[in-house]
Amino acid sequence: MTNFSELNLDPKVLQAIEETGYLTPTPIQAQAIPPALLGKDVLGIAQTGTGKTASFTLPMVTLLSKGRARARMPRSLVLAPTRELAAQVAENFDTYSKYTKLTKALLIGGVSFNEQDKLIDRGVDVLIATPGRLLDHFERGKLLLTGVQIMVVDEADRMLDMGFIPDIERIFQLTPFTRQTLFFSATMPPEIERLTNTFLNAPVKIEVARQATTSETISQRLVHFRPSRKDRTASEKRTMLRALIEAEGDAFRNAIIFCNRKVEVDVVAKSLKKYGYNAEPIHGDLDQSHRTRTLDGFRDGSITFLVASDVAARGLDIPNVSHIFNFDVPTHAEDYVHRIGRTGRAGKTGITYMLATPADDKYLAAIEDLVKQPIPRVEAPAGMPENSRKEPSRPEPETEREPTRRRNPRKVRSSSAPAAEAQAAEAPVVAAPVAQAPVAEVNVVAAPAEVAERPERPERRQSRRSSSRTGRGEARDGGRDGGGPVVGMGDHVPDFLLRSFAADPKEV
Template sequence: MTKFSDLNLSPKVLQAIEEAGYTTPTPIQAGAIPSALEGKDVLGIAQTGTGKTASFTLPMIHKLARGRARARMPRSLVLCPTRELAAQVAENFDTYSKHVKLTKALLIGGVSFKEQDVLIDKGVDVLIATPGRLLDHFERGKLLLTGIEIMVVDEADRMLDMGFIPDIERIFSLTPFTRQTLFFSATMAPEIERITNTFLSAPARIEVARQATASENIAQAAVVFTPSRRDREASEKRAVLRALIEAEGEACSNAIIFCNRKVDVDIVAKSLKKYGLNASPIHGDLDQKQRMATLDGFRDGSVRLLIASDVAARGLDIPAVTHVFNFDVPSHAEDYVHRIGRTGRAGRSGKAFTICTPRDEKYFDAVEKLIQKEIPRIDNPVKVEAREERKSDDREEKKTSSRSSRSRSSSSDRKGSERASDRSADRSSDRSKSDNRSDNRSDNRQDNRPDYRRNDRNDRRDNNVVGMGDHMPEFIALSFDERRAS
């Protein structure tokens, strides 16, 4: 069996490895370290959790032990897709270079430019950065990449997913073509292969596992359920999640719960806290200080459940994670491999559970096709009796609501009928009063009329003037009389 002492590493590096508690390299380490020490380009393909970080940090420390960095011209560069992974790589350098005098700088977002500029101005042997922050420093004229001797791209497939490939190509063009390149990825998409063919020179290809496979140490299972109603799907999924955690009991000492959306990360975290579970969220919208504090709490055990988006799915080395729960089936099948790879690390066993609803079936089928393995289905841990009781409660609530509605409707009808009767009586009384007033007015008008209005029609027709009334001027009557006479 190969040991670290067989890999031709320097005694100081071996001492740091021994103090860290490691004696036997993983397959990717055993394959990549000798080629890297010989100065060859390396293309490492291995599933997550197999020790890729040490595969490049150990040979880099060995080779950089001799030499000195100049101001603003780092000697080596490590590119990482996320802040958390970059911070983790920096911790690995601190662990393995404790007996070697090397300087490093960490360039990530969420940290002041001024503090990073101070480190760069002093000169660093190892520069660990995310692509965006690295280019920000370069464009500000604070950084030169012409002194790069070793360049590392970690989690290259995640770089592709996050849209960093144009930045990676630009950074490659800013570094010397004589550099040594170490390129690591869990999967090899066509775009990743194109980059390796362009920027790597006759690389040593180390592939220790079939592409996109999950560790055999991880027991996988899936709960497939149909929600009672579409508007209850989210709440019922959270109930299934809680039941899964409770069913595992003390065996689930800590776990990472993955959601597809940042908003669901916060909702699930609040829900778990509401039911008395120790949970904290982590996603890209949180500031860097809060994210690092949450990760530190998860590592030291003060946080039991870490609810995360895929920002935490790649490369984070938290060796003692016992469980992974996929609250959502990932829309990209490759993310499933990286998610469950957070457990079952360094030879430990782990469990991974996935909650699947009918709308997730096409994504779930893609996952099984990718890993070339059928994921066992398990029964829904939420008790059937509880669901039936909830349905009964719902029916009773509907009945109660219906009875209340009918009661209100009947009461309303009675009140409406009474109001209608009252209004009818009022209208009848009003009409009676109106008729009485009308009769009185009619009698008064008849008493006040002139006598000719009470004559019959024939009598009125014989009068000299018809229809003109008593107020007719005399000259009009005279003119009529004269005409009649003629």
């Protein structure tokens, strides 16, 4: 197979292909188009960037060139997982059908229902939709799927990741059993295989590359570093990202930077703008008009850095992307294949980097197991701090807890007891309050002098603890600290605090 003219396509389709500049079909196109033109079900498995969209768009335009659509009953249906991919399919359809009279409608979120209803009411040959919006129209009674002749499921594995499989099963059940089904995916997980066995009738299976393989035109690189502190991981990764961009020099043209979370997309885009880079974010929480403007700006070169979530990882045909940066290691190994597939398309070369820390080792191992090859490690760019490879020194735990020990009153009393006893030995004993105390208090008053003579005898310390428990420790404290300041009372203790109010032994 050398060119499109040998694929039995409609002459009007061939004219449109010639104007696009394509002459030779890709392997998936060369193998999928002939059975599709014969009306057979097709199961196509090919890595991203191999031209799967044209594999079903070209035969659809040829097969639908005869016939007429009826109101609210589309003749064909294309399901895509994301708005951007659906819009891209619509663009391909416009390109290849411009010399025909076929009509289309695009049903995606973020667009008014009224405008979409008007298109459906007039009747369309091709209905391109995301599963959620399609079912919304159906449940509102604005759409019938009983006239679908050709049904296409694009990026089926992404449908699985996004939780659309129940919706896909329901849509299959709403279409005629006699429909022709074209099913395309980059990988074939067990759930997708179950779906194809259920709804495809003796499909022609086309696998132009081993599942989950990466293109040979892509140079993959991994920077594995250890952050200086866990709470500085994101900040140091942003520094590393800027260093990698600068290190590429003249080889750099533009880049897509992938993050796992939407909030991280916004943070990274804001950080790049702060340092003078022309960057814009794109993720599912942005308005559709904003997302469309951002993608158009990246395609025409007015935006250099596209910071994206996985909404841009599947199926988007953005030509001439020189670099892909995985700011985060994807938690699903298949996402790595799709992310780096945004570069190195149509035989062109591309460079990818992935930033990984020890916390990502589990996900990294899953990726290397999926692609059946280790990702080459490269050193961090010159100028990065050396702590990217060392554990930071931390203060000893005992030092951090020292203030807590000082606030412990038991520790304070124990450490200051010898000095306090020495003060008590040299200080004069306050006699006036003791003269009015009961006889039981005499031994307590004499205790400080005895302690001064024999400060190390434990029986005296035990006696003082016993007197404190019986409520007569005030005299002991006054004798010990009488010559020095008393904590909380200043330099003077009122006499009434040293008096004992114990009951008379005779009354007891």
